[in-house]
Amino acid sequence: MNYIVKRTAQAVFTVFAVITLSFVIIRLLPGGPADYLRAQLIQRSGGSLTQEQINQRIASQTNIAVDEPLYVQYVDYMASILRGDFGTSVWYSNEPVIAVLGPAIPWTVFLMATSLFIAFVLGVTLGAFMAYREGSGFDVGSTGVSLLTNSVPYYVIALLLLTFLGYRMELFPTGGQYASETTPGLNLEFVLSALHHGALPILSLVLASFGGWALNMRGNSIRVLGEDYLRVARLRGLPERRIALRYVGRNAILPMYTGLLIAIGFMFGGSIILEEIFAYPGVGYYMIQAINARDYPVMMGAFILITVAVTIGVFIADVTYGWIDPRAEGGGTRESY
Amino acid sequence: MSPTEATSDFEAVSETSLSKRERYRQTLDEQVLAPLRIVWSDWRARIALFVLSIFLLMGTVGVMLVPEPSPNQGPALVGAFRTLEHPFGTTYSGHSILSQLVHATPPMLKMITAGAVFTVVLGTAIGTVSGYKGGAVDGVLMTLTDVALTIPGLPLIIVLAGALQGSLSGNPYVIGLLLSVNAWAGLARAIRSQVLTLRDAEYVEASRILGVPTAEIISKDIVPNLMPYVTMNFVQQARAVIFGSVALYFIGILPYDSVNWGVMMNSAQSQAGAVSSPEAFHWLLVPMLAVVLLSLGLTLFAQAADRLFNPRVRARHTKTTPDEQHEDDEPDEPTPARMIR
Numbered sequence: 001m002n003y004i005v006k007r008t009a010q011a012v013f014t015v016f017a018v019i020t021l022s023f024v025i026i027r028l029l030p031g032g033p034a035d036y037l038r039a040q041l042i043q044r045s046g047g048s049l050t051q052e053q054i055n056q057r058i059a060s061q062t063n064i065a066v067d068e069p070l071y072v073q074y075v076d077y078m079a080s081i082l083r084g085d086f087g088t089s090v091w092y093s094n095e096p097v098i099a100v101l102g103p104a105i106p107w108t109v110f111l112m113a114t115s116l117f118i119a120f121v122l123g124v125t126l127g128a129f130m131a132y133r134e135g136s137g138f139d140v141g142s143t144g145v146s147l148l149t150n151s152v153p154y155y156v157i158a159l160l161l162l163t164f165l166g167y168r169m170e171l172f173p174t175g176g177q178y179a180s181e182t183t184p185g186l187n188l189e190f191v192l193s194a195l196h197h198g199a200l201p202i203l204s205l206v207l208a209s210f211g212g213w214a215l216n217m218r219g220n221s222i223r224v225l226g227e228d229y230l231r232v233a234r235l236r237g238l239p240e241r242r243i244a245l246r247y248v249g250r251n252a253i254l255p256m257y258t259g260l261l262i263a264i265g266f267m268f269g270g271s272i273i274l275e276e277i278f279a280y281p282g283v284g285y286y287m288i289q290a291i292n293a294r295d296y297p298v299m300m301g302a303f304i305l306i307t308v309a310v311t312i313g314v315f316i317a318d319v320t321y322g323w324i325d326p327r328a329e330g331g332g333t334r335e336s337y
Numbered sequence: 338m339s340p341t342e343a344t345s346d347f348e349a350v351s352e353t354s355l356s357k358r359e360r361y362r363q364t365l366d367e368q369v370l371a372p373l374r375i376v377w378s379d380w381r382a383r384i385a386l387f388v389l390s391i392f393l394l395m396g397t398v399g400v401m402l403v404p405e406p407s408p409n410q411g412p413a414l415v416g417a418f419r420t421l422e423h424p425f426g427t428t429y430s431g432h433s434i435l436s437q438l439v440h441a442t443p444p445m446l447k448m449i450t451a452g453a454v455f456t457v458v459l460g461t462a463i464g465t466v467s468g469y470k471g472g473a474v475d476g477v478l479m480t481l482t483d484v485a486l487t488i489p490g491l492p493l494i495i496v497l498a499g500a501l502q503g504s505l506s507g508n509p510y511v512i513g514l515l516l517s518v519n520a521w522a523g524l525a526r527a528i529r530s531q532v533l534t535l536r537d538a539e540y541v542e543a544s545r546i547l548g549v550p551t552a553e554i555i556s557k558d559i560v561p562n563l564m565p566y567v568t569m570n571f572v573q574q575a576r577a578v579i580f581g582s583v584a585l586y587f588i589g590i591l592p593y594d595s596v597n598w599g600v601m602m603n604s605a606q607s608q609a610g611a612v613s614s615p616e617a618f619h620w621l622l623v624p625m626l627a628v629v630l631l632s633l634g635l636t637l638f639a640q641a642a643d644r645l646f647n648p649r650v651r652a653r654h655t656k657t658t659p660d661e662q663h664e665d666d667e668p669d670e671p672t673p674a675r676m677i678r
Contacts, residue, residue: 010480010483013480013484014483014484014488017484018484021488022496025496025497026500029500029501030504032500032501033500036502147633147636147637148633150636151629151632151633151635152629153580153583153584153628153629153632155583155587156628156629159602159621159625160625162612163611163612163613163621166612167612167613168615174613261486262486262523265487265489266489266490266491268489268492269489269490269491269492270491272491272492272588273491273587273588276588284492287492287495288495288588288590290499291499291502291590294502296499296500299496299500300496302492303492303493303495306489306492307487307489307493310487311487314487
């Protein structure tokens with residue numbers, strides 16, 4: 001229980017830290033968004049706007065009332081973000097940021113969760129088989145493939161898939177989330193279309209990351225296979241299936257669970273690049289659009305949303321880890337990586 | 338035994354004596370030649386060294402041999418491996434892709450160095466201090482580390498690059514630092530947990546009792562034990578900087594003052610639609626191959642370097658020290674390379 005309280009406090013603190021960081025980036029960075037917006041407003045209006053009007057514009061866009069004392073600006077900003085008010089977009093005709101990004105969130109989470117799950121399951125299964133057939137041709141071959149795919153960045157795989165499967169063979173769509181003739185909702189056509197559009201981004205991440213999981217799992221399993229308790233289990237005549245799943249599998253997967261923490265952050269970072277490559281309107285896609293249009297409110301909103309999503313993911317992984325591995329309740333097991 | 342029989346172990350004199358030259362040779366053998374021999378004994382390492390030297394040569398000698406890229410070096414969009422003059426083909430505006438590839442290497446190497454050194458120094462410093470000092474210092478530093486560890490690196494870098502659009506220059510060292518802005522956190526955590534166990538080791542305790550200053554204990558007794566983690570993270574961060582910089586240059590949100598593989602990919606896509614048009618595909622493919630090759634070299638190097646820090650493997654490859662026992666089977670202990678992905 002104490003463990004969960006501690007982790008919750010940590011997650012909440014992280015969210016606060018991120019919002020603070022975003023405040024610092026907008027307000028205090030020399031040449032940063034606040035300075036840029038001000039210069040832009042002065043230039044565009046040709047001096048017709050008063051200082052007060054300019055401050056008001058900046059405040060409505062970024063939620064930061066620049067003429068107040070700094071600590072008031074900070075508290076106001078924090079309060080409005082926590083209320084879900086991320087300011088208004090400059091580029092999308094003054095729509096609230098949340099209206100631009102909100103509909104994009106499920107798509108990004110869909111891509112990331114699916115790829116993470118597939119890559120993990122595929123990698124763990126492959127790694128376990130490699131460990132059981134250690135030294136065989138299968139093992140050597142798979143190790144080589146894993147090492148190689150692990151060295152190829154996901155966006156290189158994405159570009160190759162897009163070129164060959166998307167443009168040359170025209171097997172998969174080259175942009176968008178679903179075909180425009182389907183109606184979003186729980187109908188078969190829409191679901192199939194969404195899967196068809198999501199297949200290439202998901203495949204890129206899976207191909208780029210399953211090798212790492214496989215190599216990790218292989219190493220762990222080989223170590224567990226040499227343990228004494230495994231010999232005892234065999235001597236007790238336990239069925240091989242039970243040994244493989246309960247004794248080897250469980251103990252080999254446990255240390256990798258912490259790797260998931262890092263993978264979640266990595267995946268969400270990767271989603272930005274992938275969504276841009278596949279023109280897939282998720283959070284990352286809007287983030288890049290916003291940067292190119294200097295739409296800072298949307299950019300910061302996307303950053304906060306992505307970071308909160310990662311924090312929640314890490315929190316879930318953290319809390320369930322204590323539940324899977326009772327030893328973690330004592331705390332301090334995070335140091336194992 | 339010698340005629341003057343030693344009465345206690347403390348009076349025993351070494352039976353062999355080394356001249357100064359022999360001692361130098363022994364140091365050279367232990368410190369320089371043995372690691373090289375270990376590295377060379379592994380096929381992965383040989384490939385890694387080969388690949389890495391190609392890139393180093395490209396970045397140093399190659400820049401002098403290959404002319405700087407300029408427009409109209411050749412006809413537009415010559416395919417790869419068609420002419421001897423432009424082995425990797427040309428771009429839409431007739432730049433030789435080989436020239437671009439070679440001249441993009443030095444900034445890349447600078448970026449890698451800046452990013453990896455920054456990560457390793459900061460991570461080691463924070464991890465060591467936190468683990469050794471404990472208490473409130475540890476609490477504050479680890480809270481910071483946890484936050485830095487949770488914030489996803491790439492979005493943070495993208496936001497910083499976006500917010501600093503006006504003031505950020507294309508200096509490769511600065512870009513390298515930017516790309517490593519929160520990478521130190523993972524290393525700091527790993528180092529801290531190592532230091533926590535080392536702190537109570539007997540020889541460290543002995544130094545403390547002898548009154549050796551804390552700074553010296555940390556630098557002489559503790560940090561040398563952390564080298565495997567440091568090396569692994571150096572290589573990993575090098576890879577991360579390559580992946581990150583090429584990705585962000587490709588997306589087009591980092592400023593640049595010289596050609597870069599990612600910039601090449603960006604222009605291939607934006608000027609000639611390399612993804613959809615086969616005539617321009619080589620323009621996109623060549624820089625991508627460079628990224629993959631360099632990162633493969635680093636991965637293999639990390640795998641092999643792992644063995645460098647294994648004292649048993651090391652002793653086997655030292656020629657001047659007397660053989661103790663030659664264990665032929667590799668000790669299958671968990672090594673950092675296997676633990677850190």
